[in-house]
Each structure stands twice: as C-alpha cells, then as structure tokens.
Amino acid sequence: MAALLEVRGLVAGYGGARILDGVDLAVEAGGITCLLGRNGTGKTTTLKALMGLLPATAGSIRLGGQELAGLPAHRIARAGIGWVPQGRSIFAGFSVEENLVIGGLGHGARLDDGLLERFPVLAERRRQDASTLSGGEQQQLAIARALAGRPRLLLLDEPTEGIQPSLVDRLAETLAGIAREDGIGLLLVEQNLDLALGLADRVLVMEKGRIEYVVEAAGLADALPALEARLSI
Amino acid sequence: MKRQRLVQGFVWAGLALLPLFIGEWQVLQLAQFLTYGLFAMSLALAWGRLGLLSFGQALFFGLGAYAMALATMGRLPGLEAWPSSWLGLALACLVPWSVAQLLGFFLFHGRGLRGAYFGITMLALAVLAERLTQGAGWLGGLNGLIGVPPLALGLDGGGPVLFDALPTYWVMLGVAFAVFVGLEALLASSRGLAMTAVRENEDRLGYLGYDVAAIKRHGFALSAAIAGLAGGLFASQFGFVSPKLIGFGLSAEVLIWTALGGREMLLAAFLGALLLSWTETVLAGLLGAYWLLALAGLLVLSVLFFERGFVAGILTFIAEGRRPGRR
Numbered sequence: 001m002a003a004l005l006e007v008r009g010l011v012a013g014y015g016g017a018r019i020l021d022g023v024d025l026a027v028e029a030g031g032i033t034c035l036l037g038r039n040g041t042g043k044t045t046t047l048k049a050l051m052g053l054l055p056a057t058a059g060s061i062r063l064g065g066q067e068l069a070g071l072p073a074h075r076i077a078r079a080g081i082g083w084v085p086q087g088r089s090i091f092a093g094f095s096v097e098e099n100l101v102i103g104g105l106g107h108g109a110r111l112d113d114g115l116l117e118r119f120p121v122l123a124e125r126r127r128q129d130a131s132t133l134s135g136g137e138q139q140q141l142a143i144a145r146a147l148a149g150r151p152r153l154l155l156l157d158e159p160t161e162g163i164q165p166s167l168v169d170r171l172a173e174t175l176a177g178i179a180r181e182d183g184i185g186l187l188l189v190e191q192n193l194d195l196a197l198g199l200a201d202r203v204l205v206m207e208k209g210r211i212e213y214v215v216e217a218a219g220l221a222d223a224l225p226a227l228e229a230r231l232s233i
Numbered sequence: 234m235k236r237q238r239l240v241q242g243f244v245w246a247g248l249a250l251l252p253l254f255i256g257e258w259q260v261l262q263l264a265q266f267l268t269y270g271l272f273a274m275s276l277a278l279a280w281g282r283l284g285l286l287s288f289g290q291a292l293f294f295g296l297g298a299y300a301m302a303l304a305t306m307g308r309l310p311g312l313e314a315w316p317s318s319w320l321g322l323a324l325a326c327l328v329p330w331s332v333a334q335l336l337g338f339f340l341f342h343g344r345g346l347r348g349a350y351f352g353i354t355m356l357a358l359a360v361l362a363e364r365l366t367q368g369a370g371w372l373g374g375l376n377g378l379i380g381v382p383p384l385a386l387g388l389d390g391g392g393p394v395l396f397d398a399l400p401t402y403w404v405m406l407g408v409a410f411a412v413f414v415g416l417e418a419l420l421a422s423s424r425g426l427a428m429t430a431v432r433e434n435e436d437r438l439g440y441l442g443y444d445v446a447a448i449k450r451h452g453f454a455l456s457a458a459i460a461g462l463a464g465g466l467f468a469s470q471f472g473f474v475s476p477k478l479i480g481f482g483l484s485a486e487v488l489i490w491t492a493l494g495g496r497e498m499l500l501a502a503f504l505g506a507l508l509l510s511w512t513e514t515v516l517a518g519l520l521g522a523y524w525l526l527a528l529a530g531l532l533v534l535s536v537l538f539f540e541r542g543f544v545a546g547i548l549t550f551i552a553e554g555r556r557p558g559r560r
Contacts, residue, residue, distance in 0.1 A: 051440055052440075053436075053439075053440060072439070073439040073440045074438075074439050074440070074441075074442050074443050074444050074445070076440075077439075077440055077441060077442035078442045083440040083441075085440075089434070089437050091430055091433050091434065091437070092433070093433065094426075094429075094430070094433070098426055101423055101426060102426060102427060102430050102438075102441060103441055105423050105424075105426070105427060105441075105442075105443070106427075106438070106441050106442025106443040107442050145441070146441075149441060149442055
C-alpha cells in the first residue's frame with residue numbers, strides 16, 4: 001500500500017542557510033510518525049516546509065499521490081494537510097466556536113457537532129473567548145480547529161509543550177483516537193521521548209537536516225538505548 | 234448583541250427624524266455630511282476589519298466623484314448624449330472597485346505589502362492622483378469641474394431631480410442605511426469572520442486554507458466601491474469636483490473621523506464623520522485656525538482614553554454598560 005504522505009529529497013532553508021538537506025519520510029493513513037532530534041536539527045523546519053510556510057527548494061511532497069511541493073500554504077491546507085503550530089496560535093478575541101468555524105471555512109466545510117464529541121471541554125465553552133482558555137484547552141482548540149478543515153494528514157509541532165503533566169496522557173489518547181478511529185495520518189515533532197515511544201508506530205531521528213535513524217513500532221523496545229544515545233546532548 | 238441592534242435602530246430613526254427639527258440650510262449641509270459618513274464606513278471596513286490602514290482612501294472617493302461628474306456632465310467620450318445619474322453612480326462604484334482590484338494584485342499577492350508599507354503606498358498614490366488631476370485638462374485641471382447636475386431619476390438624465398433639502402437628505406440617509414445593513418450582514422457571516430481574522434493574524438489564516446491575498450483584495454475593492462459611491466453622491470450634491478477630493482487632505486480627514494468615531498464599528502465611524510464635520514462648521518468659524526489644534530487635541534485624548542473611538546465608546550456603554558472590548 002502506498003503511504004498517505006511521501007516525501008523525497010526535501011531541501012529547504014531560511015535565506016541562504018540550507019536547513020533541510022534531503023529529507024525522506026512517509027506517513028500512512030491512520031499511522032503516527034514521530035519526529036525526534038536535538039535542537040536545531042530541522043524538525044520544525046520540516047513541518048513548515050511540508051505546510052508550504054517555507055519554500056521547498058528541491059524534492060517532492062506527495063499527499064495521496066498529489067504533488068504539493070511549491071504550492072502556497074492555503075492550497076496545501078485545502079489539499080488535506082492540517083497544521084497545529086507550536087504555541088497553539090488560536091485567534092484571541094474570537095469565541096471557541098468562531099475559531100472552529102474559521103478552521104472549517106477555508107475548505108468550504110461546515111462545523112459539525114461530531115467534532116466536539118472528542119473535545120468535551122470545548123463543547124462546554126463554545127461561546128467563551130478563546131483567550132480565556134487554559135494552555136491545555138487552547139491546545140485542544142488548536143487541534144480541533146485543524147480537524148474542522150477535515151484534513152487527511154495532521155502536522156503537530158510539540159503539542160505537549162507547556163501543558164501540565166496530568167493532561168499530557170489525555171492529549172496522547174486524543175491523538176491516538178484521531179489516528180486510529182478517523183484514519184488521519186499524524187506527523188508530530190516531540191521532545192517528550194516517553195510520549196513519543198508510547199504513541200508512535202514509527203520514530204524518526206533527525207540529525208543535521210536529514211533523517212538518520214528510523215525505528216518501526218515492533219523494534220522500539222530494543223532500539224531504546226540507541227535512541228537515547230542519539231538524543232542525549 | 235440585541236441591545237446593540239436596538240441602539241443602532243434608535244440612532245438611525247433619530248437621524249431620519251432630525252431634519253424635521255432643523256433649518257433647511259442645515260439639512261442640506263447634513264445631507265452632504267452623510268456622504269462623508271458613508272466614506273468613513275468604507276475606511277472602517279478596510280482598516281477596522283481587514284487591518285488595511287489606507288492613508289489614501291480619498292483616491293477612491295475622488296475617483297467616484299470625478300466619474301459621477303464626467304458621466305452626468307456628458308463628458309464621457311461616446312456617451313455625451315446620455316448624461317444619466319444612474320450611469321454616473323454605476324461608474325462611481327465600478328471605477329474605484331476596478332482600480333482597487335488592480336492595486337490589490339500588485340499590493341497583496343506575491344510577497345505582499347503589509348502595515349505601514351501599504352499605508353505609505355496608498356498615501357503616495359493619492360498624492361500622485363491629486364497632481365495628475367491638477368494637470369489634466371479633460372478633468373478641469375486645478376479649477377475642477379463646475380456644474381455637476383443633481384441626481385436625476387430618469388434613465389437618460391431627465392425626469393424628476395433631487396434638489397430640495399428634505400428628499401435629498403432622506404435619499405442620502407437611505408443609501409447610507411442600506412450600505413450599513415449590507416455590510417453588517419456581511420461582517421456577521423462566516424466570510425466576515427474570515428475578514429476580521431485577517432486583521433488578527435493573516436499568517437494563521439493561510440495555513441487554515443484561506444487565500445488571504447484574495448480576501449484582502451476583494452475586501453479592499455468593496456471598500457473602494459463604497460468610497461466611490463460616497464464620492465459620486467457628494468459630487469451630485471455639491472455640484473463641483475476639484476483635485477482636493479482625491480488627495481491627501483481628505484484622506485487624512487477621513488482617517489481622523491474614523492479613528493475618533495471608532496474604526497471597528499461601522500456606525501461609530503459613520504457618526505464620527507457626521508459629528509466632526511458638523512463640529513467643524515460650528516467651531517471653525519469660532520476658533521479659526523485653532524480648530525485644527527482642537528481637533529488634534531481631541532485625537533490625542535481619544536487615543537489615550539478611547540483607543541477604539543469616542544462614539545464607539547459611548548454606543549457600547551449605552552448598549553452594554555461597559556467599555557468596548559475587542560471587535
């Protein structure tokens with residue numbers, strides 16, 4: 001079976017600085033791929049390049065067979081990639097519901113109540129100003145907003161950053177549900193190794209702008225010492 | 234929200250009844266200020282909603298005024314025999330709309346101009362338009378075009394003419410009200426939500442699947458069409474168009490009206506233009522050159538204490554018993 005997302009030889013950077021030096025990766029529908037690596041190895045840059053927020057200077061990005069490299073962000077979003085940025089980036093001053101309507105509108109999709117079943121906190125607070133939500137709730141809103149656009153693939157940049165530890169497990173469950181039940185592919189950047197190992201069915205380690213190490217779910221337990229060695233400072 | 238609508242209803246009803254209590258000369262003057270109010274609403278749409286701080290909004294007002302003058306004075310090549318007010322109004326909307334669409338392609342697409350750069354570009358364009366108009370003989374040059382006929386109801390420029398104070402006032406008010414209702418409906422829709430989101434953070438909208446440049450371009454063009462309509466109506470009432478209508482001076486004035494009234498509330502911007510124009514006629518005679526000083530003082534006070542505008546502050550206080558929050 002062909003993967004949902006197939007990336008080959010992706011090159012991108014800021015100005016003259018080449019950050020991504022030929023990234024290859026794949027994400028299956030309903031699969032969770034976790035991107036690990038030390039600071040500055042290009043994890044966030046990879047997500048941004050996939051989303052079209054940073055121009056890809058070479059390589060191919062295929063989503064369900066459709067070539068996306070070189071398209072602007074809004075076209076990539078419409079093609080089926082949802083983006084949950086680091087720091088949530090919800091619209092303050094908009095209600096929870098308005099944030100979700102905005103999330104669905106660009107695709108022409110309508111807000112459906114089924115979406116909120118996965119996020120009971122948001123359902124309770126749908127009329128509340130989004131800036132009054134806690135960090136964890138805002139993170140849920142950012143994920144729900146991305147889902148409102150009915151993506152096939154979701155990119156998440158450190159979704160558990162700055163969230164109280166007791167909520168991290170709940171968030172992980174939500175993410176697992178999105179992948180297993182809705183069949184959406186997830187590609188997430190994560191610093192939390194335990195979470196990554198518990199959630200992912202494939203772990204990628206980035207070094208100097210390339211994917212240098214790939215571990216599938218079955219081999220995760222055996223690969224732990226090697227992973228820790230690659231991630232330690 | 235309901236009380237807000239109620240307050241809005243009272244304001245419009247009050248404006249409809251106002252001319253019954255004041256003199257004819259004042260009614261005519263107010264009718265002219267209503268077109269300024271319409272003009273201020275166009276800026277409130279571009280600036281208050283889309284975040285496009287245009288320092289040259291009079292470019293569109295002036296284009297509308299000149300389009301109206303040329304059409305109704307029979308100065309359009311090939312259309313000399315058809316000096317229709319309706320044609321004038323259509324062109325007063327269409328010409329600024331097209332110019333804004335074209336500008337939008339250059340200013341918003343590609344890398345895109347933002348914030349102060351957009352404002353300065355608009356300022357330069359308005360100054361340029363003023364200079365070009367001064368030198369164009371077809372447009373009357375420095376003297377402008379004198380003798381723009383009042384609105385005529387016939388399709389060919391004949392028929393009953395809008396000349397008396399009361400009908401003129403009510404027609405102007407009716408147009409302003411219709412534009413207000415239309416824009417409020419647009420802003421309350423999901424499309425309007427996206428426009429407000431552009432002001433808040435346009436990068437976010439991009440990765441949510443919106444073509445931000447297109448939203449800005451269409452919103453800007455709509456704003457330009459309304460400014461042009463205001464200019465066209467102004468020209469037909471005032472009977473005279475001059476390069477002043479297209480340049481920097483009027484652009485700055487509409488900015489002050491809109492800022493003092495309240496850029497995020499259409500009605501507040503509209504009333505701001507009305508109130509300040511009215512105050513100017515009263516105080517300019519009394520204070521002379523000090524009027525500008527007083528206006529500047531008001532602007533400083535407003536920025537300090539009513540960041541979202543005086544009128545917006547008062548309207549929100551009446552409707553909700555609090556100071557205005559965001560949006």
